[in-house]
Amino acid sequence: MHLRALKKVKKDVSLHDPIGTDKEGNEISLIDILQEDADDIVDILQAEMEKKQIYEYIHVLDEREKEVVIGRFGLNMEEERTQREIAKELKISRSYVSRIEKRALMKLFHEFYKHSRGKGN
Numbered sequence: 827m828h829l830r831a832l833k834k835v836k837k838d839v840s841l842h843d844p845i846g847t848d849k850e851g852n853e854i855s856l857i858d859i860l861q862e863d864a865d866d867i868v869d870i871l872q873a874e875m876e877k878k879q880i881y882e883y884i885h886v887l888d889e890r891e892k893e894v895v896i897g898r899f900g901l902n903m904e905e906e907r908t909q910r911e912i913a914k915e916l917k918i919s920r921s922y923v924s925r926i927e928k929r930a931l932m933k934l935f936h937e938f939y940k941h942s943r944g945k946g947n
Contacts, residue, residue: 852922877901883937890916891930894923 877899884892884901893916900906909927913920 852918852925879938880934883934883941886933886937887930891926891933894926895930895934898927 880895880899880901884895887895894912896902896904897907897912897915898909907915909920909923913923916923
């Protein structure tokens with residue numbers, strides 16, 4: 827009975843759960859506050875996944891995340907762009923682009939590893 831009671835109280839927490847908003851009023855999730863530098867994540871992603879694999883899993887991203895990833899990696903025959911360039915185009919801050927990029931890359935990693943370990947649908 828104790829275990830059943832704990833199960834009712836204990837809830838799963840996702841890295842994507844909202845925990846508040848930043849100065850600009852943008853929603854912040856747990857993943858946004860991770861200390862990982864976006865450049866480190868980009869290096870890991872490039873080492874682990876090729877562009878064609880990014881295309882394979884890009885469907886898990888929302889529209890803004892897709893825009894940022896496509897711009898950063900030069901997908902769809904585009905040239906790679908900086909976070910600052912993307913921020914100017916989307917009319918948001920560079921730091922917000924960085925957070926979107928991190929969130930998107932984590933989603934891609936999750937999907938990539940889920941499928942590479944045979945747990946995909």
